Amino acid sequence: MPTRRARHRARPGGLLGALLHGRTGLVVVGIALLAVLGAAVAALVLGADRADRPTAVPTAPPPGTDSSPSAAPSGPGAALLDWADRALPDGARLRLEDDVRGDLLAAGAPDGLVTTEEPTGPGDVVLTVTRGEPRPGSRVVARFDHLAVVDPAPGTPTPEQLDRRRALAEAVLANPTTHASDPAAAVLRSADVDARLLSLVAVLTAREGVDVAAFPRPDGTDGPARSVLLTAVGGAPVGTGEPATASLTTWLAAQRPPFAPDPVEVTGDGVLLSYRYASDPDDLVAEVSP
Known part of the structure; x- marks a missing residue:
């Protein structure tokens, strides 16, 4: 005969399980479900009732006011700010010369981007936005119609750093798995490539081989190329819809600074x-290279 303890053992599911296993519980739960369904139906009915009620007709704005949303800023200033968001590292700032300050502020330049201070060290990127010709020794980083973004004191690679670039570029070109267009090969022969990018391309070449279509660089700008267009890796095409693209992007995402590309x-x-722009990319690579 079952013991008293066995007869009163708690059923699985706690209180809800106990309710579901008894006739009284079924009635209670059934009533509760009806109440919930009733509340839901009532809410729907009330909602429909409110929807059927007449709504207030929007009144016209007072004369002389414009209720349409304001258009997004456009023009060279807006294009420059969009570029800065995509191409400059975190913490970079722009010094605006007097004749362009109005253009940038009207385009919505954020307070954190605009400064009047000089760079505080080699890692502090402060670029000048000017309407005039850049000073000797400076570097034009980007142009937007009459506006120029200038690095007033760009880093200069040492002879050893230039030799390293040339050696990497020659190794890429000499590898039989490298396929480069004529313009891309000319850029590699000049070694005029950002040391971070060149190091990455060299590693990809040694691992699998690459097809290099171009080193895109806007007209009228100076400094080593910071972009490359790859069309194949390891002999497999890459790009939209190509199966080999996923493994390439996964490998790229695993890289660490300063070699991680962005974007x-x-x-x-x-x-x-x-x-993203660096005033002295050779120095960044030298800091982490043996």
Whole structure:
């Protein structure tokens, strides 16, 4: 005969389980469900009732006011700010010369981007926005119609750093798995490539081989190329819809600074790798290289 303890053992599911296992519980739960359904139906009915009620007709804005949303800023200033968001590293700032200050502020330049201070050290990126010609020794980083973004004191690679670039570029070109267009090969022969990007391309070449279509660089700008368009890796095409693209982007995402590209864009023409601006990329690579 079952013991008293066995007869009163708690059923699985706690209180809800106990309710469901008894006739009284079924009645209670059934009533509760009806109450919930009733509340839901009541809510729907009330909602429909409110929907059927006449609504207030919006009144016209007072004469002389414009209720339409304001248009987004456009023009060279807005294009420059969009570029800064995509191409400059975190913490970079812009010094605006007097004749362009109004253009940038009207375009919505954020307070954190605009400064009147000089750079505080080699890692502090402070670029000048000017309407005039850049001073000797400076570097034009980008142009937007009459506006130029200038690095007033860009880093200069040492002879050893230039030799390292040339050696990497020659190794890429000499590898039989490298396929480069004539313009891309000319850029590699000049070694005029950002040291971070060149190091990455060299490693990819040694691992699998690459097809290099171009080192895109805007007209009228100076400094080493910071972007490359790859069309194949390891003999497999890369780009939108290509199976080999996923493994390439996964590998790129696993890289660490300063070699991690940002951004990586998958396009119908291939995969475009870019690096945010650095005044002295050779020095960044030297800091982490043996």
